[in-house]
Each structure stands twice: as C-alpha cells, then as structure tokens.
Amino acid sequence: MPFDNAFSELLRDAADLAPDTPGDVLADAGERLGRSRVLRRRAATAAGACAALALAGLFSVAIQPGGVTAPAASRPRTNPAITGQFMIDTLTSLLPPGRIDDTYGEGSSAPQGGPMAHVAYDDGHGASAITLSTDWVALPISAGTQGTQCPDPTERPTEGCTRTVGTDGSILVIEKFKPEPGGGPTSTWTAIWTGPDGRRVRLDEMNSRTAGPPLTRAEPALSADQLAAVVSSPAWNPVFEVFTTSTNTPASPQLPLPSAILSTADSLLPSGIQRDHGSAPQTTPGMAHLTVTVDGRTSLLSISVTPHWMKDHNPRSLFNNLATGQQLTHTQNGADVITSTYGTTKSSPTPPVRWLADALLPDGTRVSISENNGTTGYDAQPGTPALTLDQLTTLATAPAWQQ
Amino acid sequence: MKHPSTSPGPAQPPDFREFAASRGRHLLRTAYLLTGGDAHLAEDLVQEALGRIYGRWRKIARLGNPAGYAQTVLVNTFLSHRRRRASSERVTDTFDEVAVSDPDPSLRLTLLRALSALPPQDRAVLVLRFWEDRSVEETAAALQLSASGVRSRSSRALERIRAVLGDQLDEFVRH
Secondary structure (H helix, E strand, C coil), X not given: XXXXXXXXXXXXXXXXXXXXXXXXXXXXXXXXXXXXXXXXXXXXXXXXXXXHHHXXXXXXXXXXXXXXXXXXXXXXXXXXXXXHHHHHHHHHHHCCCCEEEEEEEECCXXXXXXXXXXXXXXXXXXXXXXXXXXXXXXCCCCCCCCCCCCCCCCCXXXXXXXXXXXXXXXXXXXXXXXXXXXXCCCCEEEEEEECCCCEEEEEEEECECCCCCCECCCCCCCCHHHXXXXXXXXXXXXXXXXXXXXXXXXXXXXXXXXXXXXXXXXXXXXXXXXXXXXXXXXXXXXXXXXXXXXXXXXXXXXXXEECCCCCCCCHHHHHHHHCCCCEEEECCCCCEEEEEEXXXXXXXXXXXXXXXXXXXXXXXXXXXXXXXXXXXXXXXXXXXXXXXXXXXXXXXXXXXHCC | CCCCCCCCCCCCCCCHHHHHHHHHXXXXXXXXXXXXXXHHHHHHHHHHHHHHHHHCHHHHCCCCCHHHHHHHHHHHHHHHHHHHHCCCXXXXXXCCXXXXXXXXXXXXXXXXXXXXXXXXXXXXXXXXXXXXXXXHHHHHHHHCXXXXXXXXXXXXHHHHHHHHHCHHHHHHHHC
C-alpha cells in the first residue's frame, strides 16, 4: 500500500475516535453561538463596545457531556479598546466614501481569532469583499520572509506586483492575482505591509461580494495607492500595542539563493538544451525554476535544494522511508534517488502531468527537481516532457549540488 | 430535537439547522484530527465555526459547495485559535522523537500524538490533503498558501509522521 493511501486510511481510523456528539446538538450549539455573534454585532453598532462585551458573556455556550448545551463563562478580555467593532470602524474610516455592509470583525480579546475586519465595500460601481488582517512576522526579516517579496508568477497567475521599501525599512508588497485555471472567477488584490519590527497589516480585496461568484465588477474597488494608504496607516498602531503574538519562524539562513541554484542547474544541463530563467526575479531561498526546451517541447523545472536535510534525525533512513511504493535507486556516487509521476489530482494519477526526481546526496543535501509541461507550475498538462525522468535523475544526483 | 426544515423541496438550499445537523459530525471528526485528538477543543472549534457560518448562512447556502466552505471555515477557526494560543505556547519546529519509543500499541493514538506535535499549518495541510482529499491547489487556496508551499509543508509533515510511527507504519503499509 503506498504511503499516501496508508496515511489516508490511518486518518480515517483515528477520526473514528472522535466524540460521538449528535449532529443536532452541534447544530444547536452553533446556532446559539451564531445568534449571539449577530446580537453582539448589532449591540456593538448600536451602543458601542461596552454593550458587546456584556452580551458576549451572556451568550457563550458550551457542550456538556451528554450533549446538553449550557451557558459557560466567557473568557477574560484583555483589552476592550481593540474590539471587532474597532477593527471595522478603523477600516471603514480609511476607505473612500461608499456603502459599507456585511461587516464582521474580531478584536484582540475575541475568544478565537486575531484582530481583523471584513466588510463589503461599494464605491457605487459594485461591491468588493475586503478583509483586513493583522499579524507579526518573526525577525530578522529576510528575503525568505513570506509576504515581503513579490510572488513568483510561475506559481500563481499574476497581473502585476509592486514592492516598495520605505525609509524606515518597512516593506509594502501589492499583488494583483488573476483567477486560477480551474478555480473561481474572482480576482484578488492583496496589499501586505510589514514594519521593521515585524508588525504586519494585510488587506485582501476581491471583485465580488462573497469571495465567489457572481462577480460584481471587473476589478476590485481599491486602487494600489488606496490599498497602500490603508495598510500603512498609523491608525492600526493600537492593535499592535495589545496584540503581540508571532506565529512565524524566521527563514533559514542556510538555504542557497535562487541565483546559485540556477547557476548550478545551467552548468549541469547539456549544452544543446535551450533554457530560460524567466523575467521575474526569483527570491525564495532554497528554490528556483527555469524552463527548458528540447525538440520544441517546453517544460518547467522547479528545483528545491536543502543542505543538511534533517541532519539530526537519521536522514538516510527517513529518505528511504519516503520511497514506499515508489522507485528508489542508489547511484554509484552514493546518492539515493526517488523517482515518481503525478496526475492532476491525488485521485487522478493518470495521465501524468508532473515528473519528480528527489535525491539525497552523500553529504546530506536533498535536491528535488519537479518537471511539468508548459511554463507555469499551476497549469500542468499531460504529454511528453522536455527531459526524461532519467535525465531529471542525473540532474538531481549530480555532486555539484553539494556545498 | 431536530427542527423542521423550512426548505420546501430538495431543489432549495438547506436551512442552517438542517445543514449543521447533517455536517456537524463530519466537522467534528475533522476538528478532532486538527487538534491531534483533543475532543473538547474539537467540539469548541466546531461550535465556533458553525457560529461563524450561521451569521452568513444565507449567502453561504447559495454557494455551490457549502460543505466545503464549512470545512474551510473550520480549518481557519482552528488556525486562528492556534495563533491565539501561540502567545503562551511555543510551537516547536524541531523534530519530536518522543513518540518513537511510545509504548502505546494503538497506531491511531500514536498518529494523533504525531499530528499534535506538528506546527498547526502543517497539520491543516495534511488534514485537507489526506482526510478531505483536496488537491494541492484547493488546499493552497483554502490556506492562502502557494501550491509549492503546500507541497513542501505536506512533504515535511509526512516525513515527521513517518519518523514518529516508525516500524508500526511499515507494518501497516505491508497489510
């Protein structure tokens, strides 16, 4: 049994241990909590944050053993100044004049969730779903810190992206994503502002009211400049005075830069093979991609290089375990390599659209090279790829990847 | 306890109670995996997720796949909860070897412990991919990650699960 299938089966076994709470009881509890949220929202709008806090205590529910719902004590609230309503009001105050509805917010003292606000904003030309969220990112901020670089257009259809570094060291990235093939029809524009101390404000807006069909307008409502003004506003400062959670880990400094990976790949590819690094800068440490063309067939190679992979945990044994159900080969130069093919989805393994050579080199460097037809990673198509699986294997197991 | 549905026929979208009652247990099983086997927290999360869905039900009911939407709300509720908890807990990114010699003979209990040792987002990736059977792209969309991010998290998390389950897994795979 391949490991993926075995793991799915194990999950089903484990899920059988879940409590057997009747669906009606869960529905009851969800409805009560949902009603309390609606009342809280209305109360906060009508009478301010104080009313919301009082109602929150009244309507919290918990499931008791045996399936009976009963009131439960509300969790302590750390700072009543940062409420969901504060987040909604602050977001609204930063938007140009327009109609606001479908509001929802969570403050720093909500039982679950971070400070965020969601509104539907209509400037008179159709509603946009707008979600603003806050977070901290781990220091030091580096090229590998997620959200501080423009996304790679080979991974996701992108209409445009700008990255601006402020004089104070803050980084503003504004991304305009197009709908993905086979995905929903909405376009998403995202602005991510990261302060030098790690605070982050992010805004996502869509050209629909509900983040799905029907579309309400050709593009989301706020322009790039308007997005920038909202996420970089000092109006969010009070949020970070009370919200101090960081959930991210710093980027690993050991990973090779994309330029180094591309340089090695270039030196290893046979001279007759046409290659293209693409025009967009590649910034994610440890990863790089290029297209190769052979006899008119163009494929994307996505390369991941991890020096000292799992070095403290018997990497050779771990790697060999990965090969269950797949082809594992030991090369003469001491590398282990797993080769495999994948279909468009997990449940459709054929026809193959992705070919993978995954190698663990003698010095512990792991090199994974994935190949798919075309020039992007999100629209893989079946057909004969530019490089054979054997060629991918030769590439992945080359000693030149070792540091 | 079930309330009569207000839906006049099967062509109409279900009402909230009908939907929550029919999907609640599946959501609870998902939450149980996400929490690494914490039954009480799983119930809290399902309750919270259904509460969030209640307020937007009229819109959600018109979506093509409200069940899938509910699963995504649940996963995001879980991740939000973990972010809240992270101020008092340190989510370790180091390898957990404790369970390798765990004497508990039950493979599924060991799996739950292995899940609970993973970073929350890695857990969410595994649950969406291998319990919900979502594609890499669908998982990426639900978690606002890139497809390559989902692949790398999935690969890393599976390696850790393998390492924790050790020989027990090999035994299971052979059957």
